[in-house]
Amino acid sequence: xxxxxxxxxxxxxxxxxxxxxxxxxxxxxxxxxxxxxxxxxxxxxxxxxxxxxxxxxxxxxxxxxxxxxxxxxxxxxxxxxxxxxxxxxxxxxxxxxxxxxxxxxxxxxxxxxxxxxxxxxxxxxxxxxxxxxxxxxxxxxxxxxxxxxxxxxxxxxxxxxxxxxxxxxxxxxxxxxxxxxxxxxxxxxxxxxxxxxxxxxxxxxxxxxxxxxxxxxxxxxxxxxxxxxxxxxxxxxxxxxxxxxxxxxxxxxxxxxxxxxxxxxxxxxxxxxxxxxxxxxxxxxxxxxxxxxxxxxxxxxxxxxxxxxxxxxxxxxxxxxxxxxxxxxxxxxxxxxxxxxxxxxxxxxxxxxxxxxxxxxxxxxxxxxxxxxxxxxxxxxxxxxxxxxxxx
Numbered sequence: 001x002x003x004x005x006x007x008x009x010x011x012x013x014x015x016x017x018x019x020x021x022x023x024x025x026x027x028x029x030x031x032x033x034x035x036x037x038x039x040x041x042x043x044x045x046x047x048x049x050x051x052x053x054x055x056x057x058x059x060x061x062x063x064x065x066x067x068x069x070x071x072x073x074x075x076x077x078x079x080x081x082x083x084x085x086x087x088x089x090x091x092x093x094x095x096x097x098x099x100x101x102x103x104x105x106x107x108x109x110x111x112x113x114x115x116x117x118x119x120x121x122x123x124x125x126x127x128x129x130x131x132x133x134x135x136x137x138x139x140x141x142x143x144x145x146x147x148x149x150x151x152x153x154x155x156x157x158x159x160x161x162x163x164x165x166x167x168x169x170x171x172x173x174x175x176x177x178x179x180x181x182x183x184x185x186x187x188x189x190x191x192x193x194x195x196x197x198x199x200x201x202x203x204x205x206x207x208x209x210x211x212x213x214x215x216x217x218x219x220x221x222x223x224x225x226x227x228x229x230x231x232x233x234x235x236x237x238x239x240x241x242x243x244x245x246x247x248x249x250x251x252x253x254x255x256x257x258x259x260x261x262x263x264x265x266x267x268x269x270x271x272x273x274x275x276x277x278x279x280x281x282x283x284x285x286x287x288x289x290x291x292x293x294x295x296x297x298x299x300x301x302x303x304x305x306x307x308x309x310x311x312x313x314x315x316x317x318x319x320x321x322x323x324x325x326x327x328x329x330x331x332x333x334x335x336x337x338x339x340x341x342x343x344x345x346x347x348x349x350x351x352x353x354x355x356x357x358x359x360x361x362x363x364x365x366x367x368x369x370x371x372x373x374x375x376x377x378x379x380x381x382x383x384x385x386x387x388x389x390x391x392x
Contacts, residue, residue, distance in 0.1 A: 050066075084127065092120050099268060106228075126207050131193040138169075172186065187300060
């Protein structure tokens with residue numbers, strides 16, 4: 001039982017660390033321990049490591065590490081692309097090596113060998129399509145059309161020029177410091193794709209997320225059916241209860257079944273745990289981006305709106321505090337004594353702080369779920385009307 005609890009604790013800790021590293025900066029985790037763990041993994045631990053290297057090996061070794069970091073994080077490079085291909089290749093290799101000899105089996109037919117190959121092939125194809133497609137680069141020859149297609153809302157977007165490209169900056173666009181270009185309807189720069197996600201390739205990115213979610217879920221289920229089928233074919237439950245006298249209940253059989261799984265199918269168990277964890281992460285990531293697509297918002301705009309609303313609330317709080325202070329000073333100076341109120345009315349009277357103006361997000365680009373999704377599937381710049389628009 002101790003070994004089982006160690007495995008459970010190890011799995012939970014691994015899941016929390018992976019979740020914190022990959023998703024700790026998502027808005028949903030802001031202010032939680034997930035964000036704090038992410039900060040420690042991405043900044044705190046790294047800063048301690050740099051200090052340790054400087055003390056032990058000197059400043060030259062630290063500068064070398066910083067140079068490598070600049071190349072990996074601040075310049076276009078294929079490192080994460082190669083890592084993705086390695087992960088999917090190694091994972092599928094272990095699936096073939098550990099599980100294909102049990103196919104066909106009790107629950108899984110021969111069809112799933114070829115279905116899995118097709119699933120992986122389509123996944124890699126979507127990865128390449130997202131990685132090497134144009135995200136919607138804004139250039140001097142198409143900037144007038146983009147300026148017309150995406151009007152300024154004068155809240156988070158106003159008319160300005162890109163200081164790097166020296167062209168007008170359309171609303172919803174952003175200059176990517178890594179790629180060195182302005183991207184229309186900029187969402188984020190994806191290191192895994194070594195490409196920006198913008199107006200033209202958001203559809204491919206969403207297809208990539210959805211397909212990989214379904215592929216990992218499919219793999220988890222099929223591997224589970226293979227293991228359960230082996231248990232059925234070898235009559236493990238019957239042997240445990242009849243020959244070993246194990247109580248025929250969940251609590252009685254569970255430790256013995258786990259022991260048999262770890263002894264006979266440990267690779268499949270690890271693959272199931274890995275694929276299940278990735279399935280959960282992809283489900284959350286896809287759901288978050290699907291919500292953005294349905295509301296016609298980007299990741300970049302989410303942070304812009306958060307900053308704007310936070311700034312606006314601080315302004316309103318300052319105004320309300322000033323009004324409350326003014327009311328208190330008037331009361332102390334005897335102003336307003338002409339109107340006498342009862343003690344009860346004074347008790348229930350609202351403070352000026354309670355009249356704080358509510359900050360509302362007014363997204364002018366949200367045109368309803370159907371039109372928003374159509375804009376993702378059929379980008380504005382690929383429509384015939386786009387090339388006939390003129391900015392005034």
